Amino acid sequence: MSSPGRFEYPLPAASISVDAFNIETNDNYNSSFVIRNTGGGNLNGKILSRCPGLTFTPSEWEGNRQTITYTFSASDAGLTTGETIQGHVIVSTNGGETKIPVTARLTAMSISTAEGFTIANLQDFFEYAKIYPAQARRLFVDSEFYMLLLGIGYKYMELYESLHKDSNRERAMDNFFILSGLKGKTNLSVNDTRLEFAQKPGDSEVIHGSIKVQKSDMGYIDSPIFLQCNSPWLTCYASRLIQSDFDESHTASVNFSIDPRKIATTYARETVEIGTQTTEIIYRKISPVIARINRISLRYEDKGTLEIINNTGMDIKVEIFCRDSYVRFSARSYIVGAYTEIPFTIKLSAFLSAQLFFRKTPYMKTTVETRATIDGHMHKEIIPLIVGEW
Numbered sequence: 001m002s003s004p005g006r007f008e009y010p011l012p013a014a015s016i017s018v019d020a021f022n023i024e025t026n027d028n029y030n031s032s033f034v035i036r037n038t039g040g041g042n043l044n045g046k047i048l049s050r051c052p053g054l055t056f057t058p059s060e061w062e063g064n065r066q067t068i069t070y071t072f073s074a075s076d077a078g079l080t081t082g083e084t085i086q087g088h089v090i091v092s093t094n095g096g097e098t099k100i101p102v103t104a105r106l107t108a109m110s111i112s113t114a115e116g117f118t119i120a121n122l123q124d125f126f127e128y129a130k131i132y133p134a135q136a137r138r139l140f141v142d143s144e145f146y147m148l149l150l151g152i153g154y155k156y157m158e159l160y161e162s163l164h165k166d167s168n169r170e171r172a173m174d175n176f177f178i179l180s181g182l183k184g185k186t187n188l189s190v191n192d193t194r195l196e197f198a199q200k201p202g203d204s205e206v207i208h209g210s211i212k213v214q215k216s217d218m219g220y221i222d223s224p225i226f227l228q229c230n231s232p233w234l235t236c237y238a239s240r241l242i243q244s245d246f247d248e249s250h251t252a253s254v255n256f257s258i259d260p261r262k263i264a265t266t267y268a269r270e271t272v273e274i275g276t277q278t279t280e281i282i283y284r285k286i287s288p289v290i291a292r293i294n295r296i297s298l299r300y301e302d303k304g305t306l307e308i309i310n311n312t313g314m315d316i317k318v319e320i321f322c323r324d325s326y327v328r329f330s331a332r333s334y335i336v337g338a339y340t341e342i343p344f345t346i347k348l349s350a351f352l353s354a355q356l357f358f359r360k361t362p363y364m365k366t367t368v369e370t371r372a373t374i375d376g377h378m379h380k381e382i383i384p385l386i387v388g389e390w
Contacts, residue, residue, distance in 0.1 A: 012095030013039030021054070021070070021089065023104040024120035026081075026151075029072040031118065035091065037064035043095050051087025051102040053077030072104055079106035109151035111144055121152055126182045129173065130218055137169040140176070156180070170243050174220035186219030188241075194280045199260055200311050201288040201374070207258040211272060211279045213241060215250035223275030225254060231270040233262035234281055241274055258283055288312050291370040291381035298346050298387050300353075306342040306383075308334070312374055321369040326352060327385065336372075346387050363388020 018033040037043035044062035049055060053076035057069045077085055084105040091098045110120035113135065117128045125145075129136035139145050141164055149160060156179055163179075166172035177183045191212040199207070215221055223241045227234060237255045238245075245252040254274060258281070266285040271278050290309040298304050306329075310316055319333045320342070329344045348356070356364075363386055370381045 010040035012037050012041045012043040012093065014043060014045065014091065014093040014095035014098065016091060016098055016100070018100065020100060021051075021102040021104075022123075023054075023072050023102070024107050024110070024124070024152075025072060025074060025104075025118055026107050026110040026120065027074055029074075029104075029110070029118045029120065030069065030116060032067055032069045035061075035066050035068060035093075037095060039095055041094075043093055045091060045093030045095070048090040048092065049087075050089065051077075051104065052085065053079075054087070054089070054102060054104070056089075074104075074106045077104065079104070081106050107151060109148050111139070111148055113139070119148065122154075122180050122182060126177060126180075129177075133170075133218065137173060140164075140169060140173050154180075168220075171220045171222070177219070183217060183219060186221055187216040188221065188223060188275050188277050189214045189216070190274065190277045190279050192279060194282065196282045196284070197258060198284045198286050200286050200313070202312075204260050207260070207283075209256055209258070209281075211254040211256070211274065213252045213254060213274060213277070215246050215252070217250065221246070221275075225272065225274050228271040228273060228278075231268065233259050233268060233283070234270045234272075235259070236272065256281070260285070286311050287379075288374050289316070289318070289370070289372050289379050289381065291318075291368075291383060293368065293383050293385060296383075296385060298385065300346060300348055300387065300389060302346045302387075304344050304346070304385075306344060306368065306370075308336045308340050308342065308370070310336050310338055310340075316372050316374060319371045321371070322366065324364070324366045325349070326387070327366060327368060 015036045015038045016033065023029045035043070042062065043064050046060040047056045047068065053073045055071050079085060084103065087102045089100045089102055091100065107120050110118055112118055113128065115132055115135065117124070119125050119128055125136065149157060154160065159179060160176065163172040163176050174186065178185060191214065195209060195211070197207050197209065221241060221243055225236050225239055225241055227236070235257050241252060241254060254272070256272070260283070263283060268283045270281045272281060288311050290311070292307050294305045294307065306320070308318055315335055315337050317333055318336050320329050326346060326348045327344060328347055329342065334340065334342055366385050366387065368383045368385055372379045
């Protein structure tokens with residue numbers, strides 16, 4: 001322990017992974033918990049048991065992370081079958097003191113597993129199944145587990161016997177835990193409700209993607225995967241999402257591919273359903289040339305900029321046409337690389353200005369048209385433009 005007058009900053013702070021000891025056993029019970037230092041310095045302390053038959057190893061320690069093993073002996077506590085004893089444990093550290101309640105009960109039966117677990121009730125079995133699911137499935141249909149259920153007075157024995165006959169052990173155990181009130185129904189959620197993909201002109205390679213699916217807990221899942229519109233351009237690699245698809249963090253991937261060769265239009269959309277969850281898949285073909293004006297409304301005697309985005313990967317010739325002469329460019333055609341900005345001015349002739357004055361016309365509508373020949377095909381963009389005073 002720290003000597004008087006010795007201070008550390010920031011101070012140690014003890015964090016204990018249990019807030020109560022609830023023990024049910026027919027003989028000896030073994031388990032463990034962890035004490036961590038969530039503050040500064042170095043944590044040290046000791047554990048004082050105020051419950052007969054309950055011992056801790058080690059009872060004193062020094063370090064910022066310590067696993068403590070505890071053992072409860074029903075015979076040392078003097079318990080008889082069905083009897084319950086209560087007490088408490090004091091964890092005294094230089095990062096604070098914590099009092100933890102203890103309730104211990106001697107049952108008619110418990111199961112000691114090869115992994116060091118003592119299973120004396122349903123909660124023990126549930127915790128065991130979280131860590132060792134395969135071993136728990138074997139134990140679920142074992143006669144020893146059947147006798148445990150009888151020993152603790154499990155009230156749904158007929159339903160357990162029905163679940164016992166289900167060859168799908170994962171589904172049977174999940175229903176058993178739901179029936180026993182240890183968990184709710186397992187739910188799915190998708191990380192992305194919309195996924196968008198785009199391809200440049202001339203690119204026809206298959207696109208691969210995945211939908212990330214999160215499971216709410218360790219429970220059983222068997223969910224169908226299908227396309228709402230059955231689009232031929234979208235292929236999911238699996239027709240169902242099952243238990244083995246999920247990793248330890250309860251996450252799975254639904255993998256799919258998009259074949260642009262099967263899409264005749266520049267835009268396509270499909271919805272993938274995974275159980276009750278949906279993800280929208282959107283595909284766009286990027287236009288080879290995109291033309292836009294920085295402002296669609298300009299004043300008389302104003303200046304604007306025509307932006308050209310070239311997605312073809314090569315230099316192209318872009319021609320510009322406008323039906324109204326008051327929209328003035330310095331040239332009729334331009335060589336455009338990946339991107340360029342072409343300035344233009346709004347300048348009315350004296351005759352047109354006089355006409356607008358007498359007609360009291362506040363604004364005029366016109367269009368700017370761009371043309372580019374790509375692989376023998378003419379690509380046009382028509383951009384509306386408003387010119388006036390306001």
